Amino acid sequence: MSDLSHRPAEITPAEARLVVQALAQNGGNVSATARALGVTRSKVKRRLRKADAWGISAHGEIQATAARRLETGGKVRRYLLTSAQSNTGIHAGFWGNLRALADHYGAEIMVARIRYNHSEAQVAQEKVNRAAETELWYAPEVEPYLADERVEICPGLIWAGDMNILPTAVTPLSGLDSFTGTASCVFPHPQIALKSIATAPGTEAKFNYTTGAVTLKNYIKRKAGLKAEFHHAFGALLVEVTAQGIWFVRQINATDAGEIYDLNLRVDGGKVTSGHRLEVFTPGDIHGVKLDPEVAETVWGDGGMVDTLRPRHQVLNDVLNFGPRSHHNTFFDLVAALYNKADSVEDEIHDTATILNRMTRPWSKTYVVKSNHDEHLDRWVETADFRRDPFNAGFFLSAAAAKVEAIKRKDDGFDLAAWAFERAGLDPGIRFLSRHVHLEIAGVRHDQHGDLGPNGARGTAANIARTGAKANIGHSHSAAICHGCYQAGLFATLDMGYNRGPSSWSHSAILTYRNGKRAIVTLRAGLWHAWSKNQTTGRKWKSSSQN
Incomplete structure (x- = not known):
């Protein structure tokens, strides 16, 4: 397999699939995978990024990902959907306020992981790596709430927790109009965005949303990274579903200090207070x-x-x-x-x-x-x-x-x-x-x-x-x-x-x-x-x- 290192720079799906399978065989160890394939760690990581973008798993891909359906009940259900970036700490103030809001509403928090490959030297804008790249990790606070799968929250609304859009994407919802068919969809991404999509006469418009993130701003100090840092939002999407299956969505967008407003509620310092007027x-x-x-x-x-x-x-x-x-x-x-x-x-x-x-x-x-x-x-x-x-x-x-x-x-x-x-x-x-x-x-x-x-x-x-x-x-x-x-x-x-x-x-x-x-x-x-x-x-x- 050593001839893999002599291939041209353009990565093919077959190469990406081979690396994913080798990674699985080597217990997820990037270094062992690189040695097994006779290539560098950086080449393995580039192919893994492509595999993520193409939705390639160790078992290959045959059909579109099916959405798991949440149980329906005779009561109002609420969910707080957000994202967490790899190798990045949590925004403690916002995270505490988001959990307080979830407790107030009886809402379930769902966090999707977003992988963004960079080294500490790149983040610091250093031109020479002084140390080996860190392994992939995520803030431990979000582990109990991870939802990296496709979920049908209710008929007509999908949570695409399996989607991995680069945090530096300027327009994260581009090219996703027909994704999930006619059902509206929520995508994990640090930017807050909303796009209305035209549907056939007699049907409600489709909406695609992004969530914001619970992690801090952590980007490579170059043009794409600095732009993403500017548009990074400490946020989540609140989804409410009635007993009849009618759903409502609204954005939860925190200040840099983590303060949250939602309707007539204010959440600060982990405390929820009501009676606050809309501006x-x-x-x-x-x-x-x-x-x-x-x-x-x-x-x-x-x-x-x-x-x-x-x-x-x-x-x-x-x-x-x-x-x-x-x-x-x-x-x-x-x-x-x-x-x-x-x-x-x-x-x-x-x-x-x-x-x-x-x-x-x-x-x-x-x-x-x-x-x-x-x-x-x-x-x-x-x-x-x-x-x-x-x-x-x-x-x-x-x-x-x-x-x-x-x-x-x-x-x-x-x-x-x-x-x-x-x-x-x-x-x-x-x-x-x-x-x-x-x-x-x-x-x-x-x-x-x-x-x-x-x-x-x-x-x-x-x-x-x-x-x-x-x-x-x-x-x-x-x-x-x-x-x-x-x-x-x-x-x-x-x-x-x-x-x-x-x-x-x-x-x-x-x-x-x-x-x-x-x-x-x-x-x-x-x-x-x-x-x-x-x-x-x-x-x-x-x-x-x-x-």
Whole structure:
């Protein structure tokens, strides 16, 4: 077998399989394996890395890994999923707080190991190895919680504990869209990421998640390692499953000191305290009269999500749908609006103002981010011919006159949508943001809708993340976490008429905590997380006068 050392640098699956089998025969001893094959230890390790990437075991590979199914029961089940990097110590503060949170919830902790090969000299950025490479080891604290296998947590959600993605991967979820088929999947990785994946019509969007890690930052001091160190998160993913099998996921992201927030809980120094208010609530795009009634009731109904979390700030995107006279409307859309008695622009604005008023609370500041659908009103006033639309002519002329008057008095801050909503009786406490305003709360920017990207490009979570500032955005209707950018989904109906074919849309919101850490919550079946007892039924929206 000594001719193995003379092969070209490109490693083949056969070579990787041979090394794995030899390692098993030599009791896992790398040095003995190298001697048996007549190659260096470094060559053995390179082939083992390839074997890990290809999923090659000592017994070969015949079919895709099957997932072990967890037992289901007639109660709420909770899991905390995270990862631990090889040859790296635990973050003691975070680990203690995570265990305290697990005890509070009665949650099972599941830790997947991630192998990252490096020497101590590389980590120290030394160019010469002064000592032999250390053997592979993992923090002993995580051993009782190891879950390096594929697990079906519940129908529709898989834990890929057997996946080994390099900790230095910039986009750890790339290339995994169809992994586990249509089921959503959680992958162990030190970076926190979320990707929404379009699924066939009539099915819920698929989500791929990463977890964060319980181990310290330990990377080779080169470009890839330093980038990974920057995006390394001390975190976990909390999974809740109801007795009916409905699952919910949200991110647990700790500070460098290990402090955790989850909903209205704070965990610090191993102690869990409750009653902590949310800093900012960013729901999915509203779209006014298209707001999903079940979502509205769940979130803003009496005793709903907002009343439970009591956010100090609410930041709303795309509050106006502008369906009657959208520039996207076809001739037949206009005919349908006519026969459905839904072709009045002023009526839609009035109905939307009523909806927004029901969202307000006296203990929370509400902001409206300048969004592309709100700007449809501006475009209509600028380009439409009121003489061909007598039904809306009166409102059109009033809006145009208001715009002209603002120009005459050189009011550069005039907002036509704000004027229209104020005219319709909107709560004066709601603040409309211009495209140029800077709204930063808890170290996160909340003033971008997400439709405008850098240098005139169309906005995406990825290109807005590259600006370097932490940001919460909406616009795409698809939840996402890409480095420092969190993207909310949609709170309107998931069938907007124009979205045909596969869809990645979801009823998802962003929660921003006082310490600047964030989580994304997705609503399902009229719930926003798993309850240990039945929720209050028959909730009704509170009007602004009742708050």
